[in-house]
Amino acid sequence: MLTEKEKLDKLTYLGIELNQVRDLDILMERVLECARSFVNADAGSIYIRNKDKDTLQFTYTQNDTLQERLPAGEKLIYTTFTLPINRESMSGYVATTGQLLNIPNVYAIEPTAPYHFGKQFDEESGYQSRSVITVPLKTRREDILGILQIINAQDENKKIIPFTDSDEKLMLHFASTAAVALERAQMTRSILLRMIRMSEMRDPMETGAHVNRVGGYSTEIYEQWAKRHNLPKEELDRNRDSLRMAAMLHDVGKIAISDVILKKPGRLNGKEFETMKQHTFLGARLFLNARSDFDEAAFDVALNHHERWDGCGYPGHIDVETGKAMAGFISPEGKPMGKKGIEIPIFGRIVALADVYDALSSKRVYKEAWDEQDVLKTIEKEAGAQFDPELIEIFFSRLNVLRSIQNRYRDEP
Numbered sequence: 001m002l003t004e005k006e007k008l009d010k011l012t013y014l015g016i017e018l019n020q021v022r023d024l025d026i027l028m029e030r031v032l033e034c035a036r037s038f039v040n041a042d043a044g045s046i047y048i049r050n051k052d053k054d055t056l057q058f059t060y061t062q063n064d065t066l067q068e069r070l071p072a073g074e075k076l077i078y079t080t081f082t083l084p085i086n087r088e089s090m091s092g093y094v095a096t097t098g099q100l101l102n103i104p105n106v107y108a109i110e111p112t113a114p115y116h117f118g119k120q121f122d123e124e125s126g127y128q129s130r131s132v133i134t135v136p137l138k139t140r141r142e143d144i145l146g147i148l149q150i151i152n153a154q155d156e157n158k159k160i161i162p163f164t165d166s167d168e169k170l171m172l173h174f175a176s177t178a179a180v181a182l183e184r185a186q187m188t189r190s191i192l193l194r195m196i197r198m199s200e201m202r203d204p205m206e207t208g209a210h211v212n213r214v215g216g217y218s219t220e221i222y223e224q225w226a227k228r229h230n231l232p233k234e235e236l237d238r239n240r241d242s243l244r245m246a247a248m249l250h251d252v253g254k255i256a257i258s259d260v261i262l263k264k265p266g267r268l269n270g271k272e273f274e275t276m277k278q279h280t281f282l283g284a285r286l287f288l289n290a291r292s293d294f295d296e297a298a299f300d301v302a303l304n305h306h307e308r309w310d311g312c313g314y315p316g317h318i319d320v321e322t323g324k325a326m327a328g329f330i331s332p333e334g335k336p337m338g339k340k341g342i343e344i345p346i347f348g349r350i351v352a353l354a355d356v357y358d359a360l361s362s363k364r365v366y367k368e369a370w371d372e373q374d375v376l377k378t379i380e381k382e383a384g385a386q387f388d389p390e391l392i393e394i395f396f397s398r399l400n401v402l403r404s405i406q407n408r409y410r411d412e413p
Contacts (some may be wrong), residue, residue, distance in 0.1 A: 007041060014174070020179035022294065023244040024189045025216070026237075028060040035150055036062065038174060039167045041131070042152040042160070046137075047083070047091050054337045055082040056091055056147060063151075066127060073397075077176045077404045087114040092145045094134045098144060100172060101134040104162035133163040137179040145182055148175055148288045157285050164266045192248050198255055209411045211248040216405035217354035218247040218347075224394045225346065238293060246297035250305045253283025277314045280306055284320050297347055304339065304348025305355055311340030313352075341388075349388045353379070353395060356386070357402070362411065 014034060020029040032044050043063035046054040087093045091338050093115040094101055103109060106117035106129050122129055127192070132155050137145045151172065163171075193208050219240050226236040242287045254262060257279050261272050268276060281364050283302030290296045303320065307313035316336035317329030325336035344352075362374045370378075376396075383392040 001275050015177045015380070018178060019184065021181065021241055022183070022185060022188050023215075023241050023295065024243055025060070026219070026241050027181060027185045031148070031182070032060060032062050033123050035148060035174055035178070040148060040154050040161060041150045042154055042158075043129075043350040044148070044150040044157045046075050047095075047147040047149070049085070049095060050082070053082075054085050057082050063127065065123060077400055079211070079404075080408055088116065088133065089118060090115050090134050091149060094147055094291055095144055098136050098142070100136070100168060101132075101325075102163050102168050103132050103134075105130050106132050128160075130160045131162045133167060133171055136173045137175050137182060139179055139183050145179055145186070148178065187212065188245070189409035192245060195249065195252060210362065211250075212409040213405055214250060214351065214354045215244045215247040215407065216220055217357060217402055218350050219231060219244045220398055220401050220405065221350050221354065221391060221394055222346070225350070225391065225400060228390075228394075239297070242293040242297040243301075243350070245294055246301040246347065247354065249283070250301050250355060251279060251283065251350050252286065253281070253302055253304070256282040267369055269382045277306070278303075278323065280315045281318060281320045281323050290318065298354075300345040300347045301351045304344050306350040307344045307348055307352065308339055308343070309341060309349070309388050310385050311338040313338045313344075313386075320329050344388075349391060353391050357405075361406065390403055 013105045015412055017033075018027065018030065021030055026376065028046050032046055034201060035041070036044050042065055043061070045061040046059050048056075048059045050057055061076070061078050063076060083089050083092050084094045085092050087096050090101055090106075100113075103117075104343075109115070109117055114403075117129070121127065129151050129340065132150070133150050133153075135148045135150075139145060148171070150163070153167065154159045155161050193211075196208060196211050222226070222243050223236065223240060226239065231239075261268065261275055264272065280303050284299050287295045287299035287302065290299060303315070306315070314336075315323075316338040317326045318324060318336045319326055329337040331337050357375065357379060360370045360378060361372070363369045376399075379387070379392065
């Protein structure tokens with residue numbers, strides 16, 4: 001457990017640390033980790049407010065007790081849901097009033113209280129919630145971005161205890177710092193999705209749900225790859241952050257491709273397909289002269305997500321500025337030679353797999369979604385051909401997590 005001085009010292013540096021995380025999903029994970037560590041809590045959740053629908057979206061959760069019940073290396077799978085913003089639930093009450101709630105035992109809430117505790121999660125999971133502190137995530141303008149809920153404070157012997165007055169003050173301070181970082185991350189996500197909507201106007205396949213899924217799949221696969229290769233945690237976290245956003249922009253270069261090609265209902269002819277291939281280096285050009293890890297990641301992803309492990313992909317070894325084959329990498333047919341194996345940057349190899357998995361699994365204007373077994377057989381067959389065999393291994397080992405990401409970011413009807 002952290003001492004009071006250690007908690008205050010950590011708060012001093014927290015704002016800087018959180019503001020270095022740019023992706024919204026990864027930031028929520030970090031916010032929850034920090035909040036729980038401050039008050040030695042077993043579990044917690046984040047709800048994000050949807051202003052348009054006046055609801056709270058259950059967005060992210062952590063639970064050490066349930067995590068310990070899983071096999072080593074497995075992740076906690078959870079479903080998302082929404083709550084109305086009213087005084088009936090604890091989270092809705094806090095979102096409505098803007099006031100913190102500190103409840104020593106949620107099973108002993110006074111019958112006269114306007115809010116109640118929903119027992120469904122405890123009953124389904126076998127978990128026992130007791131002490132719960134629920135804090136509004138307020139911006140400097142007093143707008144409520146969402147709710148931070150921390151569950152089951154523990155003493156040094158892991159006995160569940162109530163949250164203290166000191167915990168309340170600490171959580172309010174922490175929540176104000178976290179809200180600033182979350183607001184910035186929401187703005188970054190909004191900018192990315194606006195860029196994607198520009199592509200969507202040209203290419204109906206490029207939806208917000210699709211790119212969020214590809215980003216989520218890519219991050220999960222990368223995390224497992226990085227652990228296999230013993231990357232330091234700091235490097236892993238930094239790269240996850242950059243990759244999550246870069247993967248969302250994998251097809252941004254399509255904005256430069258003609259509508260005649262993008263919206264053609266049938267198969268492309270040879271000349272049209274050659275034009276379509278250009279979206280790779282046209283997208284990469286946006287990130288030339290990189291000034292950040294994100295620029296470098298986005299460059300690698302845009303350029304390389306159609307390369308193949310066997311060297312038969314595109315655009316191959318080219319000069320991005322000219323689109324021409326590099327000297328020494330021209331095939332007998334006069335075309336750029338494809339990159340092969342580990343010549344393809346790891347981010348490109350990962351997004352190639354994530355993108356194909358989502359494309360096969362999703363309904364498109366020209367096809368229905370494939371049956372999952374057909375999707376998995378196709379991907380397995382392409383190990384060592386289209387895809388890095390090690391990444392295929394990781395893909396199948398994380399299938400339950402990938403399915404949960406798929407369910408979280410469903411296409412709108």
